[in-house]
Amino acid sequence: MPKTRDTDQALPESDDQAPKPPKPRPTLGAELEDAMKESGVAREDFGEEQR
Numbered sequence: 001m002p003k004t005r006d007t008d009q010a011l012p013e014s015d016d017q018a019p020k021p022p023k024p025r026p027t028l029g030a031e032l033e034d035a036m037k038e039s040g041v042a043r044e045d046f047g048e049e050q051r
Helices: 005-010 013-017 028-039 043-050
Strands: none
Touching: none
16 A cells, blocks of 8 residues: 555545545534434434433
């Protein structure tokens, strides 16, 4: 697996850190949403439970 500067710039370490998610997560909200979706919990339910 030859690592070139072009590849490094195009694919940051973020890809290696989270190879599961197909799309990048610009915000923490996206990560939370993904986790909730995996768990099968709705955003509203999660918010109410947290309260």
